[in-house]
Amino acid sequence: MFRGFRPTSLRVQSVESLSHNTKRLRFEYPNQTLTSGLQLTSSVLVFCWPQKSWLPAIRPYTPVSSLNQCGFLDLVVKKYPHGKVSSHLHTLQPGDSLYFLGPLPGGYRWSAATATEHSQVYLIAGGSGITPTYQLARGILEENPDGHTKVQVVFGANTAQDLVLKKELDTLQRRFADRLQMHYLVSEAEPSVGEAGNKDVSYGARVTTSRLQQFFGAKRQGGEKVFVCGPPGIENALVGGKANGRGILEELGFEKDQIHVF
Ligand SMILES: Cc1cc2nc3c(=O)[nH]c(=O)nc-3n(C[C@H](O)[C@H](O)[C@H](O)COP(=O)(O)OP(=O)(O)OC[C@H]3O[C@@H](n4cnc5c(N)ncnc54)[C@H](O)[C@@H]3O)c2cc1C
Numbered sequence: 001m002f003r004g005f006r007p008t009s010l011r012v013q014s015v016e017s018l019s020h021n022t023k024r025l026r027f028e029y030p031n032q033t034l035t036s037g038l039q040l041t042s043s044v045l046v047f048c049w050p051q052k053s054w055l056p057a058i059r060p061y062t063p064v065s066s067l068n069q070c071g072f073l074d075l076v077v078k079k080y081p082h083g084k085v086s087s088h089l090h091t092l093q094p095g096d097s098l099y100f101l102g103p104l105p106g107g108y109r110w111s112a113a114t115a116t117e118h119s120q121v122y123l124i125a126g127g128s129g130i131t132p133t134y135q136l137a138r139g140i141l142e143e144n145p146d147g148h149t150k151v152q153v154v155f156g157a158n159t160a161q162d163l164v165l166k167k168e169l170d171t172l173q174r175r176f177a178d179r180l181q182m183h184y185l186v187s188e189a190e191p192s193v194g195e196a197g198n199k200d201v202s203y204g205a206r207v208t209t210s211r212l213q214q215f216f217g218a219k220r221q222g223g224e225k226v227f228v229c230g231p232p233g234i235e236n237a238l239v240g241g242k243a244n245g246r247g248i249l250e251e252l253g254f255e256k257d258q259i260h261v262f
Helices: 084-091 112-117 127-142 166-175 209-216 232-239
Strands: 008-019 022-028 044-048 057-061 072-078 097-101 120-126 150-157 180-186 201-203 224-229 259-261
Touching: 008 072, 022 084, 044 084, 057 084, 072 084, 072 127, 120 127, 120 209, 120 232, 127 150, 127 166, 127 224, 150 166, 150 209, 166 180, 180 209, 224 232, 232 259
Parallel strands: 120 150, 120 224, 150 180, 180 201, 224 259
Antiparallel strands: 008 022, 008 097, 022 072, 044 057, 044 097
16 A cells, blocks of 8 residues: 555544544555555654644654555554644544555664564553554564564553553463563552552553563563653653663663664
8 A cells, every 4th residue: 555655545434532632543445455565663654734734744653553454554643732633633534534655764674584683572662652562562473473582562651541552462462472571551650530440550650770670680681672662751761861861771781772762
């Protein structure tokens, strides 16, 4: 479907609300036998004309449907207050159309060759950063079912309701129980009133050095790779920078070339 970076208009087939600010939008291809043609971890560009704007606004999104899925493409979109494109996407209804361009050049490409180099992959996602994380975790596990690459996902969010795609991640975890480990961390201190709470979710928990050391171990080994995708706060804390010096991952002994920030 996405070849040669040509603009393509796709129709919305369905819209599902996943949380108070996140929706899953399904776009149908003109031909039901088509697949996306995207690679792990490609993104597509979406462009639209937000209300009262002459100029189009363009933003990247990472599809969460399988790359080999025939007939449609799913985006999971978090709406930001006053966000130009995310607000527009949240107004879409079945039958509406949206322009796409893709695949977005650059980024990280996971392949069969990469899989042989990495025996252990750590994926750390914050909020809507779960979309490339989910795509990559599923790709590593499904496309190479006999592969030796093990995956740990650390998914941090504000509340348990913000853990979008948790159902899909849990299904993946059950299918690949010996290769995938999930860690859910939410900053809310306890389940909201009226909610039972999830026993596999750590409440009042943040991504810290000691917590990651508990998950990943203290000693680094060859063949490890870390992927980070989240809001700037979590990315800065993990990889560091001029303002805050060494990041958590460096403290844990990861080398710069073992870390990829989406
Ligand atoms: C490679 C890539 C893939 C992406 N995939 C997805 C995806 O699958 N799903 C998804 O929901 N988003 C994804 N994003 C983010 C997306 O591209 C937009 O940045 C996001 O939807 C906000 O755009 P907007 O036009 O609505 O907001 P803007 O009009 O650009 O910004 C409005 C306000 O929201 C704040 N804001 C914007 N983006 C963020 C952010 N990421 N974190 C915190 N505050 C923010 C801004 O500071 C501003 O105050 C991806 C980004 C990249 C780079």
